[in-house]
Amino acid sequence: MKTILRLLGLGLAALCLVFLTNCAQSSDVATNTNVPEATTVAATSSNYTEEVQAGVKYFQKQAEEQLPLVEKLLEALKSGNLEAAKTAYVNSRPPYEQIEVLAGNFEQEDTDIDARPYAFEAGDSDEAFKGFHKIEAFIYRDGDLTEAISYGEGLIASVKSLIGKLNDPDNFNAKDHFGGMIAVATEVPAKKISSEEETWSDQSLVIFKNNWIGIYSQYEPFAALVKEKDASLAQEVDSAYQACLKTVEPFFTKGQVAAKPYSSVNAQQRGAIVEASYKFRDALIKARDILGIEA
Secondary structure, three states, rough: HHHHHHHHHHOOHHHHHHHHHHHHOOOOHHHHHHHHHHHHHHHHHHHOOHHHHHHHHHHHHHHHHHHHHHHHHHHHHHHHHHHHHHHHHHHHHHHHHHHHHHHHHHHHHHHHHHHHHOOOHHHHOOOOOHHHHHHHHHHHHHHHHOHHHHHHHHHHHHHHHHHHHHOHHHHOOOHHHHHHHHHHHHHHHHHHHHHOOOOOOOHHHHHHHHHHHHHHHHHHOOOOOOOOHOOHHHHHEEEEEEEEHHHHHHEEEOOOOOOHHHOOHHHHHHHHHHHHHHHHHHHHHHHHHOOOOOO
């Protein structure tokens, strides 16, 4: 474009007309293909900026709380006290299980913090497998705290990297927010209900509960906007969220992070968890659609 303008400035109008005529077809194709796409991206990333950042601010706080918890976990590993390590492990889990809702916006940190063996070609023995679930196996399966120490150190580094990603507002937008909410609300009943989440610690209920809390934390800044458009839908989302929490409430003791072992949850109780999480997911999809946010 700058070349054409310079030629016009030099009085070479005829040459430009020939050039533009020859390129008209390709220019039209480029315009028809690229401009709408760029407009869509801009609209998606700029809409609901205030609500998106309100949700991210909550996760920034969770990440700041996560850091001392994983530091305490490392201290427990170094102490050689197995029971202390188990307690520190469970206590360190909730913040990231909330933050996980936006894992697609920091994929490397999510892999390093929370991936499970099936995500790697060599499974448990893969050098890239680290983070919470590597440490979980050393504590609960092997009772080997010494081997877990280096992974505890790596976990701290990963959380610090996560904090950096959360502090960059360019990493987030409304489309990704609702995509993450809906994905995790689906993952709990479709996948995590199988108890792959906390295989060795038997604390999958802690994961379910904090996944739901994390989802709602990101929806909440949008709640007033949903209510303006459809008050009954806003109530549906809130009720679905509360119903999720009620399915696991009997398994928790007030003031404790740990839940009763997931293996103690019977088929009917697991079925209630599945049903509630899908209803939460469906309500979130309706909320996304009524706000006009791209799927």
